[in-house]
Amino acid sequence: MSVTIKDIARLAGVSHTTVSRALNDSPLINPETKERIHAIAESLNYTPNYNARSLVLDRSYNLGLFFSTLHTGTSAGFLYEAIKGVNDVIQDNFNLIVRGIDDYKSFHKVNRKSFDGIIVMSQSTSDQAFIEYASEKEIPLVVLNRPVEGVEVMNLLPDDRGGAFRLAEFLIGQGHRRIALIEGKAGFKSSQARREGFLAGLAEHGLTMDENLIVPGEYDLESGYQGMGRLLDLPERPTAVFCSNDDMALGAVKAVTERGLSVPGDISVAGFDDHLFSAFMTPALTTVRRPIEEISRAGAEKLLTFIDNKVVEKSTVLFHTELVIRESVQSTQGGR
Numbered sequence: 180m181s182v183t184i185k186d187i188a189r190l191a192g193v194s195h196t197t198v199s200r201a202l203n204d205s206p207l208i209n210p211e212t213k214e215r216i217h218a219i220a221e222s223l224n225y226t227p228n229y230n231a232r233s234l235v236l237d238r239s240y241n242l243g244l245f246f247s248t249l250h251t252g253t254s255a256g257f258l259y260e261a262i263k264g265v266n267d268v269i270q271d272n273f274n275l276i277v278r279g280i281d282d283y284k285s286f287h288k289v290n291r292k293s294f295d296g297i298i299v300m301s302q303s304t305s306d307q308a309f310i311e312y313a314s315e316k317e318i319p320l321v322v323l324n325r326p327v328e329g330v331e332v333m334n335l336l337p338d339d340r341g342g343a344f345r346l347a348e349f350l351i352g353q354g355h356r357r358i359a360l361i362e363g364k365a366g367f368k369s370s371q372a373r374r375e376g377f378l379a380g381l382a383e384h385g386l387t388m389d390e391n392l393i394v395p396g397e398y399d400l401e402s403g404y405q406g407m408g409r410l411l412d413l414p415e416r417p418t419a420v421f422c423s424n425d426d427m428a429l430g431a432v433k434a435v436t437e438r439g440l441s442v443p444g445d446i447s448v449a450g451f452d453d454h455l456f457s458a459f460m461t462p463a464l465t466t467v468r469r470p471i472e473e474i475s476r477a478g479a480e481k482l483l484t485f486i487d488n489k490v491v492e493k494s495t496v497l498f499h500t501e502l503v504i505r506e507s508v509q510s511t512q513g514g515r
Contacts, residue, residue, distance in 0.1 A: 403428060
C-alpha cells in the first residue's frame with residue numbers, strides 16, 4: 180500500500196493537517212518540525228497524491244504551454260528553448276502540458292479546473308481568439324513572443340525588429356550592397372518584424388531593396404535551401420543573404436555548397452535566433468541572438484507569481500536581441 184499523510188502524522192506525533200502544511204512549505208510550521216516531517220516522508224518514499232491535493236487546494240497542478248501551431252514554422256530549436264525555459268522554473272511542482280492551439284476545434288476543455296495557468300507562445304494573430312478566451316475565463320495568463328492587441332495581458336517580447344535592423348547595418352558595414360532576404364513564414368508576426376527591421380536598416384543607409392532579392396520562406400531547412408537556389412539562379416546573385424531564422428540559413432548554406440561555391444568566400448549568409456547548432460556550423464553562423472529561453476523563463480516566473488498571489492499583472496516587457504558575429508559573413512573587397 181502507498182504511504183499517506185496520516186501514516187507520516189502518526190510517526191511524527193502530529194496532526195495530518197500539520198503534515199500537509201509542512202510538505203507544502205507553509206510558514207505556519209516551524210523549521211524543525213518541517214525538517215522532521217520531510218525526513219520521515221523521505222524515509223517512507225512518500226509520493227504526494229496530486230488528485231487529493233488538487234481537491235483540497237482547488238488546483239490542477241497543470242500548466243499549459245500553448246504554441247500557435249506545432250505543425251509548420253515552429254523549429255525544433257525554438258520549441259526546445261521555450262520548453263526548457265518554462266520547465267527550469269516549474270521543475271516538479273507542476274505538470275507541463277504542451278499543445279498547439281490549432282489542434283483545438285473547441286476551447287471548452289481549457290478552463291481553470293484543467294489549468295492553473297497558461298503561457299501562450301504566440302506566433303501569429305491566428306491565436307488571438309484563444310488568448311481572448313483564456314482572458315475572459317480569468318485563467319492566469321502570460322503571452323510571449325508576439326505583441327497582443329485588443330486584450331490586456333502580461334506580454335513578454337523579443338526585439339525582432341531591432342535585431343534585424345542591426346544585422347542590416349552590419350552587412351552594409353562589411354561592404355555589402357546587393358543583399359537578399361529569405362523571409363519567415365507568412366502570417367507570423369516575427370516574419371513581419373524582421374522584414375521591417377531589415378528594410379529599415381537598408382533605408383537608413385540609403386539602400387532600397389530589389390524585389391527580386393526577396394524570396395518566401397517557411398522557417399524550415401527546405402525553404403532556406405529552395406530560397407537560396409532561386410537567388411543563385413539570378414543573373415546577378417547577391418553578395419549576402421539574410422535568412423529570417425537559423426534553420427533556413429543552414430538550408431541556404433547547403434544550397435551554396437552544392438553549387439560548388441563557398442560561404443562566405445562567394446556569398447555571405449546570416450541568420451536569426453542563434454540556435455544551439457549555429458555556433459557549430461561550418462562556417463559558424465553570424466546571427467541575431469533571440470533570448471527565447473530567457474523570455475520563457477521570465478514568463479513562467481511571472482505566471483507562478485500570479486497563481487500564488489491570485490493577482491495578474493498586465494504590462495509589456497521588451498527583451499533585447501543581440502548581434503552575434505561569427506564566420507559566415509566576410510567583408511567585400513574595399514568594404515571596410
